[in-house]
Amino acid sequence: MVEQSLVRLQDVADHAGVSLATASRMLSDPNYGGRAGLRERVMASATELGYRPNPYARALATATSMNVGLVIHDVRDAYFATLSGGVISVAEHDDLLVSIVCTYRNPGRELEYVRRLASQRVRAIILAGSSVRDGAHNAAMDAELGSYQRSGGSVVSVTRGRTVGHVVDIDNAGGMRKLVHSMVELGHTSFGVVAGPQKLLAVRDRLQGIKQGLKDHGMALGRDDVVHVDVSREGGMAGAQSLMRRADPPRCLLTVADVVAFGALSWLREQDIAVPGDVSVAGFGGIPAGIDAVPPLTTVDLQLERIGESAMELALKPASPRHVVEVEGSVVMRGSTAGPR
Amino acid sequence: MVEQSLVRLQDVADHAGVSLATASRMLSDPNYGGRAGLRERVMASATELGYRPNPYARALATATSMNVGLVIHDVRDAYFATLSGGVISVAEHDDLLVSIVCTYRNPGRELEYVRRLASQRVRAIILAGSSVRDGAHNAAMDAELGSYQRSGGSVVSVTRGRTVGHVVDIDNAGGMRKLVHSMVELGHTSFGVVAGPQKLLAVRDRLQGIKQGLKDHGMALGRDDVVHVDVSREGGMAGAQSLMRRADPPRCLLTVADVVAFGALSWLREQDIAVPGDVSVAGFGGIPAGIDAVPPLTTVDLQLERIGESAMELALKPASPRHVVEVEGSVVMRGSTAGPR
DNA sequence: CCCCTCACGGTAAGCGCTTTCAGTTCGCCG
DNA sequence: CGGCGAACTGAAAGCGCTTACCGTGAGGGG
Numbered sequence: 001m002v003e004q005s006l007v008r009l010q011d012v013a014d015h016a017g018v019s020l021a022t023a024s025r026m027l028s029d030p031n032y033g034g035r036a037g038l039r040e041r042v043m044a045s046a047t048e049l050g051y052r053p054n055p056y057a058r059a060l061a062t063a064t065s066m067n068v069g070l071v072i073h074d075v076r077d078a079y080f081a082t083l084s085g086g087v088i089s090v091a092e093h094d095d096l097l098v099s100i101v102c103t104y105r106n107p108g109r110e111l112e113y114v115r116r117l118a119s120q121r122v123r124a125i126i127l128a129g130s131s132v133r134d135g136a137h138n139a140a141m142d143a144e145l146g147s148y149q150r151s152g153g154s155v156v157s158v159t160r161g162r163t164v165g166h167v168v169d170i171d172n173a174g175g176m177r178k179l180v181h182s183m184v185e186l187g188h189t190s191f192g193v194v195a196g197p198q199k200l201l202a203v204r205d206r207l208q209g210i211k212q213g214l215k216d217h218g219m220a221l222g223r224d225d226v227v228h229v230d231v232s233r234e235g236g237m238a239g240a241q242s243l244m245r246r247a248d249p250p251r252c253l254l255t256v257a258d259v260v261a262f263g264a265l266s267w268l269r270e271q272d273i274a275v276p277g278d279v280s281v282a283g284f285g286g287i288p289a290g291i292d293a294v295p296p297l298t299t300v301d302l303q304l305e306r307i308g309e310s311a312m313e314l315a316l317k318p319a320s321p322r323h324v325v326e327v328e329g330s331v332v333m334r335g336s337t338a339g340p341r
Numbered sequence: 342m343v344e345q346s347l348v349r350l351q352d353v354a355d356h357a358g359v360s361l362a363t364a365s366r367m368l369s370d371p372n373y374g375g376r377a378g379l380r381e382r383v384m385a386s387a388t389e390l391g392y393r394p395n396p397y398a399r400a401l402a403t404a405t406s407m408n409v410g411l412v413i414h415d416v417r418d419a420y421f422a423t424l425s426g427g428v429i430s431v432a433e434h435d436d437l438l439v440s441i442v443c444t445y446r447n448p449g450r451e452l453e454y455v456r457r458l459a460s461q462r463v464r465a466i467i468l469a470g471s472s473v474r475d476g477a478h479n480a481a482m483d484a485e486l487g488s489y490q491r492s493g494g495s496v497v498s499v500t501r502g503r504t505v506g507h508v509v510d511i512d513n514a515g516g517m518r519k520l521v522h523s524m525v526e527l528g529h530t531s532f533g534v535v536a537g538p539q540k541l542l543a544v545r546d547r548l549q550g551i552k553q554g555l556k557d558h559g560m561a562l563g564r565d566d567v568v569h570v571d572v573s574r575e576g577g578m579a580g581a582q583s584l585m586r587r588a589d590p591p592r593c594l595l596t597v598a599d600v601v602a603f604g605a606l607s608w609l610r611e612q613d614i615a616v617p618g619d620v621s622v623a624g625f626g627g628i629p630a631g632i633d634a635v636p637p638l639t640t641v642d643l644q645l646e647r648i649g650e651s652a653m654e655l656a657l658k659p660a661s662p663r664h665v666v667e668v669e670g671s672v673v674m675r676g677s678t679a680g681p682r
Numbered sequence: 683c684c685c686c687t688c689a690c691g692g693t694a695a696g697c698g699c700t701t702t703c704a705g706t707t708c709g710c711c712g
Numbered sequence: 713c714g715g716c717g718a719a720c721t722g723a724a725a726g727c728g729c730t731t732a733c734c735g736t737g738a739g740g741g742g
Binding site: 053065069151269291 | 391396397401410416417422423429430433436438442443457462603632646
Binding site: 006008009010020021024025028029053054056057058059060061062 | 697698699700701
């Protein structure tokens, strides 16, 4: 990028007849006094010349930037898009720019991106993708985040189990547990679970919540009642198929994410299996599109956008003390679930 | 951000026993020769010390940054999320970071953001939200973009009518025209159009395409056959309602965007109006979720992700000559449309 | 065998801004 | 009316990196 004769602060200073130092102070320190009218004069010059401070020079001089990095699995996924919306909306309020990177659930890539964002000296890094159960990877990640934080960066994770930075802790287990209670209340006794990759912590927690919920009612999942698929529409289709093709298919399908539920609904529709007539289906997350599914999707609403906002708010706080924001999901009963029979 | 004793290039140079300049060259200019083994030694030192170049210093020195700005209406909207996915995927390939800002269709905000991105000295600005028909605003925007480009920035607009920068020109009119042809082929003769804000150029073009398509078959839209609503689910509901509540409701509803079609479908479902039995509904854009609608949404597929990729690719090209990538939509017939009766 | 050429590597000058430090200028008290 | 501070302003030193611009040593041609 050929930086072509842009107005520099020096030009403003010259134009206003003050020194570079004074111009700088007038422009960026509102508490600075200054001779009567001087501030106005400098401001006027700046406006007249169309001065725009060079953020890189400023970042270099102050060792502070106005960028924050947001690491998600995939923008195209409504779950993350919605969350990102929240992050962006509070960031913009503070004139911060949000750089989004997508890992597509590849831990190596995630680490690589955190490194890159750290080298970029962004002011904060928000990890919104759930972490994985991989000791080595987590250790590396924590080390990276730790050194980033020590160098002044702010870290926020929307996942539990991180040893560094603030945390937005989604009660995945609790949400699922409540959902199961609701399903049991409807009269369900046979469940099938379309879960995601076992390595994902969030998946594990949600699964755990389901088990706990069932246990609360003296029930339990059989060995074949859980299938692990990709967290995607395709995964949902495959999962539904494998569960429903059994000799004794479940009457209630619990999925680990709304998008997976969409896939399940799609497959069921294809097969002319009635929802919720033949089988109930529930999702998790509460993406806006759930209401448009047919039938509308019962889910655990996490208030994704609010989560994004919280994360960004935490990112603005000093690293110490560490904050943990607990987020509970609330069961939203819609048309995709009903009592069996 | 307290920049705390991070390793600087100078440290690497010292450690490797070379000068700052040499270290810099070895690290960032692969074509530079260098005594045998010297490069390796510098690299090794860098690795050992955990050196990370400071991007702000680099940006300051080279007047180039590794950030690009993406201006969209709303990340939460699948249309833009999908497009963003494309932009991000090619950007990452070049180690570029994408900062996303949302205008929520507010032109003033759009201008404000472009200004901000320009001041941030991002390497490129991609305007993905359609532009508006507002002379003053467009003049201001073009001026801003022009000066940004003159100062070395790259500009790409995913909309026609911009006088500066590269363009990804979506053939909105043509796409709609083809869609109308398909509908006519199905036997439709009475249409209702749920359009967006008249000020949006894309809306206008799509509307134009509809008119042209009808004209091709000797038909035309009546005064009341078009309603203008927000480009949103709610807008779609309101639009469908106002069109279908007429004495002689249309048998085919054309909407200006998929999300609007979703709203329409939702309202129709609520009213127990059968789709496509009583009325056909079509969208525009081709967001992935269309396939999950019930019935699946007939639409004009724009290949949103590909558009994002193209935009980012153009952003990498020199400003001159100006490139224009033409994008045609293709009609995808799905369950939401059928012949009348 | 010497000089010229050239590839290397070092020195130093910025990139545009912030901020310390020191020099001024007033205002005000004694 | 002189002197002491407070309040400003300006000069200058970086922030970390790139990149002319040179001096230097080695290699090759005359």
